[in-house]
Amino acid sequence: MLKIDNLHVSIDGKEILTGLNLEVGAGEVHAIMGPNGSGKSTLGNVIAGREGYVVTQGTVSYQGKDLLELSPQERACEGVFLAFQYPVEIPGVNNTYFLRTALNAQRKYRNEEELDSVGFLRLVREKLEVLRIGDDLLHRGVNEGFSGGEKKRNEIFQMAVLEPKLAILDETDSGLDIDALKAVAEGVNSLRSPDRAIILITHYQRLLEYIQPDFVHVLARGKIVADGGPELALKLEEQGYTWLEEGGIAQLQAGSA
Amino acid sequence: MSELVNSLAENLPAKSGDSWLANLKARGRSQFTSVGLPDKKVEEWKYTSLLALEQRKTVLGTSSTSSKAVYKPKPLADITVQISMLDGEFVDISGKAAGVRIQSLRTVLQDNPEEIKDLLQSLEIDQRGQGFSALNTATLDPGVVIHVASEVNAGEILLQWNSSASLGAELFNSRVVLVLEKGAKLHLLEQFENRSEDSSVLNVVVQCKLEESSELTLTRLQDQSASSVLITRTDVSQSNNSYFRFTALDLGTGLVRHDVKADLSGQGASCALNGACVGSGQSHVDHHLYANHIAGDCKSSQLFRAVAKDRSRVVFNGKVHVFKGADGSDAKQSSAGLLLSKLAEIDTKPELEIYADEVIASHGATVGQLDDQALFYMQSRGLSEQQATNLLTMAFCRSVTDQLPSDSLRETLGERLSRALEGAVEHV
Numbered sequence: 206m207l208k209i210d211n212l213h214v215s216i217d218g219k220e221i222l223t224g225l226n227l228e229v230g231a232g233e234v235h236a237i238m239g240p241n242g243s244g245k246s247t248l249g250n251v252i253a254g255r256e257g258y259v260v261t262q263g264t265v266s267y268q269g270k271d272l273l274e275l276s277p278q279e280r281a282c283e284g285v286f287l288a289f290q291y292p293v294e295i296p297g298v299n300n301t302y303f304l305r306t307a308l309n310a311q312r313k314y315r316n317e318e319e320l321d322s323v324g325f326l327r328l329v330r331e332k333l334e335v336l337r338i339g340d341d342l343l344h345r346g347v348n349e350g351f352s353g354g355e356k357k358r359n360e361i362f363q364m365a366v367l368e369p370k371l372a373i374l375d376e377t378d379s380g381l382d383i384d385a386l387k388a389v390a391e392g393v394n395s396l397r398s399p400d401r402a403i404i405l406i407t408h409y410q411r412l413l414e415y416i417q418p419d420f421v422h423v424l425a426r427g428k429i430v431a432d433g434g435p436e437l438a439l440k441l442e443e444q445g446y447t448w449l450e451e452g453g454i455a456q457l458q459a460g461s462a
Numbered sequence: 463m464s465e466l467v468n469s470l471a472e473n474l475p476a477k478s479g480d481s482w483l484a485n486l487k488a489r490g491r492s493q494f495t496s497v498g499l500p501d502k503k504v505e506e507w508k509y510t511s512l513l514a515l516e517q518r519k520t521v522l523g524t525s526s527t528s529s530k531a532v533y534k535p536k537p538l539a540d541i542t543v544q545i546s547m548l549d550g551e552f553v554d555i556s557g558k559a560a561g562v563r564i565q566s567l568r569t570v571l572q573d574n575p576e577e578i579k580d581l582l583q584s585l586e587i588d589q590r591g592q593g594f595s596a597l598n599t600a601t602l603d604p605g606v607v608i609h610v611a612s613e614v615n616a617g618e619i620l621l622q623w624n625s626s627a628s629l630g631a632e633l634f635n636s637r638v639v640l641v642l643e644k645g646a647k648l649h650l651l652e653q654f655e656n657r658s659e660d661s662s663v664l665n666v667v668v669q670c671k672l673e674e675s676s677e678l679t680l681t682r683l684q685d686q687s688a689s690s691v692l693i694t695r696t697d698v699s700q701s702n703n704s705y706f707r708f709t710a711l712d713l714g715t716g717l718v719r720h721d722v723k724a725d726l727s728g729q730g731a732s733c734a735l736n737g738a739c740v741g742s743g744q745s746h747v748d749h750h751l752y753a754n755h756i757a758g759d760c761k762s763s764q765l766f767r768a769v770a771k772d773r774s775r776v777v778f779n780g781k782v783h784v785f786k787g788a789d790g791s792d793a794k795q796s797s798a799g800l801l802l803s804k805l806a807e808i809d810t811k812p813e814l815e816i817y818a819d820e821v822i823a824s825h826g827a828t829v830g831q832l833d834d835q836a837l838f839y840m841q842s843r844g845l846s847e848q849q850a851t852n853l854l855t856m857a858f859c860r861s862v863t864d865q866l867p868s869d870s871l872r873e874t875l876g877e878r879l880s881r882a883l884e885g886a887v888e889h890v
Contacts, residue, residue, distance in 0.1 A: 281842055289842075293833075293838075295857065296857065297857025297860040298857045303843075310844040311844040
């Protein structure tokens with residue numbers, strides 16, 4: 206579904222991703238772990254198409270298409286979803302209305318019939334029930350005055366409604382208390398399906414106790430330095446990222462080789 | 463500008479008789495000749511040029527309702543009582559409301575001029591570029607008088623300012639007199655819409671007298687064509703505990719100047735002066751709002767939102783004046799502007815003049831651009847840049863539209879606003 210090959214990305218002339226390779230297939234859940242500043246969020250933003258990230262080398266192909274050629278809107282309509290690390294507050298734009306506009310924009314792109322407000326509300330109720338989210342978030346402005354946990358849940362809710370093919374969760378677990386973390390994890394788990402791929406970008410192993418990944422990748426200094434299964438996450442948790450910097454990378458690479 | 467003033471003044475009607483009205487009009491004429499039309503040297507007009515009027519050799523319009531075709535837009539709202547004006551002249555009324563008297567100004571001046579004598583005479587004309595008001599007084603005759611009797615709730619009345627379908631560079635004057643007796647209520651909707659390609663000027667002076675505990679809501683939609691000019695002045699004199707709520711929605715592409723002044727002369731009076739403006743094309747909209755706290759314990763708020771696209775220019779000048787002794791005044795002001803194009807301009811100037819001690823006053827003014835983070839967030843969910851921009855700009859204006867007095871109006875005007883916001887946006 207997603208194939209990233211030798212990706213180099215710079216921000217303001219500074220190279221952040223330095224030759225990243227990653228392949229993600231449908232139905233798979235991948236976790237990308239790494240220390241602060243290793244380029245985790247950059248990866249998410251580049252895939253979603255945020256401005257200011259300059260791809261200097263490499264390719265990203267998504268369902269056979271050159272993803273980097275598409276606008277952020279087209280990527281979304283093609284099924285790419287980024288759950289933001291810091292969801293943006295948009296005061297005055299109703300959350301439900303926004304989501305309906307987004308869904309209908311995507312449906313229109315795919316030549317599907319747009320949903321009227323009744324049809325949309327039915328869909329929303331369904332999703333809320335599955336995610337066990339209250340409907341109080343619906344009537345407010347997009348993320349307006351939401352707590353950290355509410356913002357993250359709102360991202361998961363949007364994801365559930367938009368039903369992307371490729372979802373990237375950028376540190377969705379950061380800043381969450383244990384209850385919110387469980388709720389988010391349940392939301393993600395309920396969306397796991399054979400035709401959907403999920404990339405979890407995270408700093409901690411904690412989230413992976415609730416969402417079992419198929420693959421774990423370690424990102425350091427702008428590239429994937431090690432791949433493995435869930436055991437790799439445990440190893441990292443045990444050793445810490447300092448270890449990674451102080452020779453751990455070589456150890457991991459030796460181990461996985 | 464003096465050439466234009468001279469040519470306009472020459473065609474003003476000669477003084478007839480020695481009545482107070484004849485004297486008032488003669489005074490208007492001499493004031494107009496001496497004050498002239500404002501140029502950019504006048505502080506209140508420094509952002510707004512009237513050169514176009516001069517270049518077009520604008521003349522005084524002769525209001526003949528004869529065979530001319532009329533552009534009559536769809537009424538803004540489904541309202542029983544509708545007043546139609548044409549080129550500033552009163553044409554007709556449809557519908558009736560108990561306790562409400564609506565007459566042409568001409569009729570009142572003929573039959574019972576004393577009734578509005580004090581109000582007409584009270585219109586101040588000073589050196590601050592009020593030549594338009596002087597000109598308006600010099601031609602006193604066209605216009606309408608609305609009188610709401612004590613304790614009557616008049617409901618909604620629509621005042622449609624229509625224009626002939628083809629006009630030259632003609633200037634039309636009109637005067638609106640609104641009197642709300644004690645405890646009376648009225649919601650007047652003004653609709654300024656034309657589609658003509660002509661370059662006419664409409665110069666309207668609205669004088670409102672709000673007696674004790676009366677409530678006037680004035681909602682003004684302006685959606686005029688690119689070549690037309692609209693000049694309005696709205697003076698409201700407020701007695702004890704009266705309430706005035708003003709909302710202007712400027713969506714047109716022409717040259718517009720609004721002066722709105724609320725004199726809070728009676729204790730406990732309050733006013734809300736709000737406006738939302740979408741500048742597009744080469745439109746020029748200039749809002750001057752004045753809240754004068756003359757008596758104590760009065761409240762005023764000013765809320766203004768401007769969105770400027772293309773090569774448009776929006777001016778907001780909000781002034782709060784708290785007079786000596788007006789203790790307990792509460793004055794708020796907030797203006798914000800959103801620039802959607804490199805070539806657009808927003809000039810905002812808050813002014814506070816406070817001469818009393820016990821006063822709460824606040825103001826805030828910002829001009830900025832759309833939030834890139836929010837734009838990207840919305841696009842990353844599938845919205846086009848245009849859709850995202852529209853949602854953000856609508857949200858930006860929402861604090862004004864939310865204060866409109868009814869759901870149906872919020873919806874109708876919200877749609878109009880949304881339509882005005884659509885169209886190509888050039889990014890900064």
